[in-house]
Amino acid sequence: MTKKIHLISTVLSLPLLALAACTPSTPSASTSPAAEKQSVGVVLDTGGENDKSFNEYTIKGAKAGADAAGLGFAYVASAGSSDYEKNIETQISEGADLIVTVGFLMGDATAAMAKKYPDTKFVIIDYAYAPGAEGVDPYTTELKNVTSLMFAEDQAGYLAGVLAGCVSEAGKVATVSGMEIPPVQRYVQGFQAGAKSVNPSIVTLNQYIPDFNDPATGKSVGQSFISQGADIIFAVGGNTGNGGLLAAKEAGKMGIGVDVDQYLTYPEVKDSLLTSATKNIDVATTNAIQEFAAGQLKPGIELATIASGGVGLAPYHDAESKVSQECKAKVTSAQAAIKADPKITGVK
Amino acid sequence: MADVKQKPFITIGRQLITPLLAIATAMLITVPIIGFTLNWDWAKVAVTYGGLLDGALFKQYAFANTLVSAIPLMFTGLALALGFRTGVFNIGASGQFLMGATCAVFVGYAIPLPPLIHPLVALIAGAIGGGLWGAIPGFLKARFGSHEVINTIMLNYLAFFLQDWLVKNPMKDPSPTIVRTPEILATAIIPRFYDRLHWGLAIALMAAYGVGWLLSKTTFGFELRTVGSSPEAARYAGMKIGRLTVLSLTLSGALAGLGGAVQILGVDRAMPVLYSSDYGFDAIPVALLGQNQPIGVLLAAVLFGALRNGSDVMQLRSGGAVSKEVIFIVQAVILLFVAAPAIVRWIYRLKLPKSQLETAPLTRGWG
Numbered sequence: 001m002t003k004k005i006h007l008i009s010t011v012l013s014l015p016l017l018a019l020a021a022c023t024p025s026t027p028s029a030s031t032s033p034a035a036e037k038q039s040v041g042v043v044l045d046t047g048g049e050n051d052k053s054f055n056e057y058t059i060k061g062a063k064a065g066a067d068a069a070g071l072g073f074a075y076v077a078s079a080g081s082s083d084y085e086k087n088i089e090t091q092i093s094e095g096a097d098l099i100v101t102v103g104f105l106m107g108d109a110t111a112a113m114a115k116k117y118p119d120t121k122f123v124i125i126d127y128a129y130a131p132g133a134e135g136v137d138p139y140t141t142e143l144k145n146v147t148s149l150m151f152a153e154d155q156a157g158y159l160a161g162v163l164a165g166c167v168s169e170a171g172k173v174a175t176v177s178g179m180e181i182p183p184v185q186r187y188v189q190g191f192q193a194g195a196k197s198v199n200p201s202i203v204t205l206n207q208y209i210p211d212f213n214d215p216a217t218g219k220s221v222g223q224s225f226i227s228q229g230a231d232i233i234f235a236v237g238g239n240t241g242n243g244g245l246l247a248a249k250e251a252g253k254m255g256i257g258v259d260v261d262q263y264l265t266y267p268e269v270k271d272s273l274l275t276s277a278t279k280n281i282d283v284a285t286t287n288a289i290q291e292f293a294a295g296q297l298k299p300g301i302e303l304a305t306i307a308s309g310g311v312g313l314a315p316y317h318d319a320e321s322k323v324s325q326e327c328k329a330k331v332t333s334a335q336a337a338i339k340a341d342p343k344i345t346g347v348k
Numbered sequence: 349m350a351d352v353k354q355k356p357f358i359t360i361g362r363q364l365i366t367p368l369l370a371i372a373t374a375m376l377i378t379v380p381i382i383g384f385t386l387n388w389d390w391a392k393v394a395v396t397y398g399g400l401l402d403g404a405l406f407k408q409y410a411f412a413n414t415l416v417s418a419i420p421l422m423f424t425g426l427a428l429a430l431g432f433r434t435g436v437f438n439i440g441a442s443g444q445f446l447m448g449a450t451c452a453v454f455v456g457y458a459i460p461l462p463p464l465i466h467p468l469v470a471l472i473a474g475a476i477g478g479g480l481w482g483a484i485p486g487f488l489k490a491r492f493g494s495h496e497v498i499n500t501i502m503l504n505y506l507a508f509f510l511q512d513w514l515v516k517n518p519m520k521d522p523s524p525t526i527v528r529t530p531e532i533l534a535t536a537i538i539p540r541f542y543d544r545l546h547w548g549l550a551i552a553l554m555a556a557y558g559v560g561w562l563l564s565k566t567t568f569g570f571e572l573r574t575v576g577s578s579p580e581a582a583r584y585a586g587m588k589i590g591r592l593t594v595l596s597l598t599l600s601g602a603l604a605g606l607g608g609a610v611q612i613l614g615v616d617r618a619m620p621v622l623y624s625s626d627y628g629f630d631a632i633p634v635a636l637l638g639q640n641q642p643i644g645v646l647l648a649a650v651l652f653g654a655l656r657n658g659s660d661v662m663q664l665r666s667g668g669a670v671s672k673e674v675i676f677i678v679q680a681v682i683l684l685f686v687a688a689p690a691i692v693r694w695i696y697r698l699k700l701p702k703s704q705l706e707t708a709p710l711t712r713g714w715g
Contacts, residue, residue: 041664046622074664077672079656081623082420082615086413086544087660093407094664105620107526130523179527210516 039072040065040289041096043087045105048077052265053238054102054281058125061282062100065289071098084109092120098292100285103127103148111138114146121297122146123288125281126183128301139300148301149284153183154190154347155338156277156311157236160256161194162334163274163313164232165202166327167254168195174205174225176244178212178237186347187236187258187277193346198330205230209240218243226251232274234258245269254319261314274323276314284310307339367637367644369692370685371651374678381677385670396666403661404654410661412545416615418646418653420445422552423607424631425638425645426559427600432640433563434596435576440485440500441604442628443507444478448605449612450511451477453619454519456532456612466535471551471609478605479598481507486597490590496597504628515621528620538614546614555603556642562599572596604628633683655679 042062044055059075066073074096076087084106088099092113101110103126111129114122128148129138139146164173173195175188192204205228207221222233222244233248234256235241241258248255249272257266257276266273284304291297304310313331316323337344379393386392405411424441431438438444452474461469485499521530540546563569574582575592583589607627612619634652638644659672685692692698 074668076660076663080626081620082611083417086416086657089409090403090657090660091664094661104526105622108528108618 037070037072038097038293039074039095040098040100040292041091041094042073042075042100043084043091043102043106044075044077045084045102046078046080047102049075053260054104054125057260057281058100058102058285061285062289064282065286065293068286069290069293071289071293081105085113088113089116092117097121098123098289098297100289101125110146111143114143118145120145121292123149123285123292123297125149125285126151126279137300144299146299147288147297149281149288150301150303151183151279151281151284151311152303152305152342152345153186153277153279153311154193154345155306155342156279156313157187157190157234158194158197158338158345159306159313159331159334160234160275160277161191161196162198163194163323163327163331164191164234164256165195165198166330167274167323168199168202168232170229170231171199171201172203172205172228172230173232173234174222174228174230174244175207175234175236176218176222176225176241176247177206177208178240179210180208184208184236187234189347190345191234191236191277193344194334197334197344203229209237212238212240214240215243215246219247222247223251226253232256234277236277242266242269245273248272254322257314263314263317270318273317274319275316278312278314280304280310280312284308305338305342306335363639363641363644365698366689366692367639367648367682367686369696370637370682373685373692373695374681377681378674378678381674382666382670386666392666392669396662396670399662399665400655400658402658402665404658407661409543410657412543414650414654414657415549416544416546416653417656418649419546419548419552419614420607420611420627421630421634421649421652422646423555423610424604424627425634425649426552426555426642427603427607428631428635429638429640429642429645430559430563430603431596431600432635433576434572434592434600435579436486436489436496436593436597436600438482438485438500438597438600438604439497439632440482440503440601440628441631442626443500443504444481444601444604445608445611445627446507446511446623447481448474448478448608449619449623450514450519450608451605452609452612453529453532456536457530457618460533461535463535466533467538467613470532470536470613471606474609474612475602475606478608479602481605482601483594483598486594489597490593500597511619511623512621515619515623519619521618526620528618531618532613536613537617538610540614544615548610548614551606551610553646555606556646559603560642604631630679633679633686636686637682639686652679 040062042059047055049055049059063073076091078084078087091099098121100123103124107127110122110124122145128150129143131137175191177184177188188206195202195204205225209217218240226247231253233244235244236258245255246269249269254272254274255269256274259279261278262276263270263273306312382396383393403410404414424445427441428438452470455470455473481503484503485496488494488499489496515529516527519529521528538546538548563573571587571592575587575589579589630652634648635645638648655675655678659675663670663672
């Protein structure tokens with residue numbers, strides 16, 4: 001059995017030997033000459049590149065932006081949450097000058113790496129850092145190299161509300177919502193304000209469901225709203241909201257999708273989909289990368305609005321004929337009204 | 349060990365030959381695939397493989413990162429290997445890993461304790477959490493004869509949704525947007541000693557030594573192995589089969605749970621929703637490739653960690669043309685070959701050594 005012990009001690013010492021061997025070797029690739037073209041590195045969360053949502057549209061937008069500005073482009077998908085920091089670091093050491101991360105799950109990792117690599121620029125999608133303990137804006141202190149791309153969900157929600165309020169015959173519209181977090185709240189408040197702007201007596205129903213991946217509850221909430229008389233369901237909660245869209249389809253009512261054009265990503269309900277309130281993640285990402293290429297990317301929160309093309313409504317697709325010209329005109333004039341005065345959505 | 353009397357080097361050589369050929373064959377199979385993706389541009393192919401090697405081993409901090417990725421696989425791999433050696437197929441390492449992580453993160457952030465004691469208590473909590481999660485299918489098997497493969501898979505889902513609920517409700521950090529538990533207290537952290545590499549590595553090595561010692565050097569381990577290889581003989585010898593079955597799944601679960609605890613305390617320091625738990629499934633090829641020997645499991649885990657890290661750089665260096673998923677082909681082929689060594693022997697015309705007609709079956713069949 002002594003051979004066993006020998007083996008064990010060999011194995012024990014292997015990593016140390018290898019470490020010693022590795023330390024002084026290969027200088028990292030980040031010190032590439034300035035003449036080389038700059039490069040954009042995207043790090044995805046665990047959703048992967050074909051999630052029909054944030055990850056997919058971030059890649060699409062980043063690639064378009066990098067191609068247009070003549071920058072290099074590469075992305076890495078994360079196998080697990082333990083890998084976020086490592087993957088960001090890998091991108092940097094492989095020569096990325098701008099890191100784009102898909103927010104929400106990656107907020108902590110992005111902040112940690114932004115502090116560690118102050119010379120690299122970071123863009124994080126849909127995640128904003130809250131002010132510190134004394135109200136200090138983190139973007140002016142330790143996160144000077146970070147830009148958060150945020151979306152005016154209230155504006156997209158407002159347009160959806162205008163449409164729903166105009167199309168609704170019952171005078172009752174509902175939102176099936178995910179977790180009660182700021183972006184979802186903004187959608188809902190904007191939607192309700194929009195619906196009331198075209199029909200002051202309209203009844204709005206809403207239910208937050210503390211989960212983005214619970215279509216069963218979403219469906220039963222949607223069914224309960226329909227039984228209370230609602231004839232338009234705005235689904236603001238990822239997969240949970242999809243349950244609400246399904247409930248609308250099965251009851252012969254209409255639904256409105258969220259975040260991306262769900263006519264394309266959730267074709268099962270396309271017959272009963274009026275439109276989707278979208279965050280144009282690809283457009284916002286492309287814009288940010290072009291600003292970076294022009295040296296104009298500023299730290300802080302960059303808000304994508306109707307005016308910037310960053311939020312809006314998706315095409316009507318099959319509902320084109322179902323929506324009256326009058327309602328379409330009301331949506332168009334609401335767009336102009338928001339551009340003139342963003343405060344009409346009732347959200348700061 | 350059945351084959352102790354043979355000359356040691358021949359034995360080791362024989363044990364190594366199947367896994368090494370499996371790895372080599374799997375890597376060879378990727379050559380035409382990567383070549384095809386890159387339009388047979390061999391310069392690019394070389395750069396791509398260079399990326400794999402660089403990312404796995406040679407870049408700055410690459411080997412440290414490889415070890416960091418390997419550590420959770422070492423624990424779950426040991427859990428599976430212990431199971432295989434004692435006749436249970438524990439597919440529930442994912443769930444046990446998750447329960448261990450959950451218990452450890454709770455101790456880590458909610459219970460203030462002095463340094464050194466704090467991580468120790470959190471590790472023990474993780475092992476208990478994983479162990480209990482393993483004991484359930486063990487009890488169901490011993491008491492009702494229901495197969496552990498079914499029950500451990502079921503418990504994976506239970507663990508997954510229990511963790512999901514806990515992190516979204518009682519364990520949620522009150523900070524506004526990110527859904528995760530609070531960070532563990534500074535006293536509970538397993539420190540890092542080289543870039544991201546943390547002392548969990550030492551714990552994994554100790555665990556491997558412990559498993560080897562338990563199985564080879566103790567009466568209890570002998571009993572466990574006997575129940576695994578020949579339950580009838582064990583029964584005839586008066587061993588308490590039911591108790592031993594529960595214990596082997598408990599120990600297996602405890603190892604996986606310990607892995608979850610180490611990952612939380614050493615790497616993540618807080619637990620988000622959708623906390624990664626692939627480690628339980630990757631553990632199956634890791635254990636099989638390691639021939640269910642502790643040292644083999646450690647080396648196989650390092651290989652899988654290297655593939656996982658190298659593949660990122662491989663994808664980047666190929667300009668995105670070669671997807672990192674190529675390494676899943678490598679892993680799958682390795683799994684195929686080590687699970688059916690006859691294929692490797694047939695390809696390479698190896699003779700089956702006379703002395704060993706594949707010792708004890710990995711697991712007993714159904715019923």
